[in-house]
Amino acid sequence: MARKRRTFSKEFKLEAACLVLDKGYSFPDACRSLDVGETTLRRWVQQLEVERSGETPKSKALTPEQQKIQELEARINRLEREKSILKKATALLMSEETNSIR
Template identity: 80%
Template sequence: MAKQRRSFSAEFKLEAASLVLDQNYSFPEASRSLNIGETALRRWVKQLEDERNGCTPSSKALTPEQQKIQELEARINRLEREKAILKKATALLMSEEFERMR
């Protein structure tokens, strides 16, 4: 039977990565104590290092600052899509109005 894939919250990932970066745990030591894979822990530590250096991650952010940036970027994208729709609708309505005036 296939193993169920576990998922972890951003807070858990942040705490796990902080063990390695801030509390000087080794990767094997931290992964054993948290019962997680070492590869996943290495990925989270790399992501946290990148976020602390100001890089916005492509996956779900770990730090609150990067989470806020991702939320704001998503909002900007949504508003830009809405603006484009409104522009097209306005152009369509204007062309229909112009045809009626002829």
């Protein structure tokens, strides 16, 4: 029978990665105590290292700072798209107004 895929909270992932990076646990020891696969834990640790170096991760961030950065980047992207739409609409209205004057 197939094993059901488990999901973990951001807090759990962060704490698990901190066990290895900050508390000095080895990967096998941390995996046994948390009941997670070693590949999974290595991915979380790698992601936390990237976040701590200041890079914004491609996947969902673990640290609150990087989560905020991702939210702000998404907001900037949305606002830039809206601005582009408004520019195009203004240009279209101006061209129609110019054509109607002639």
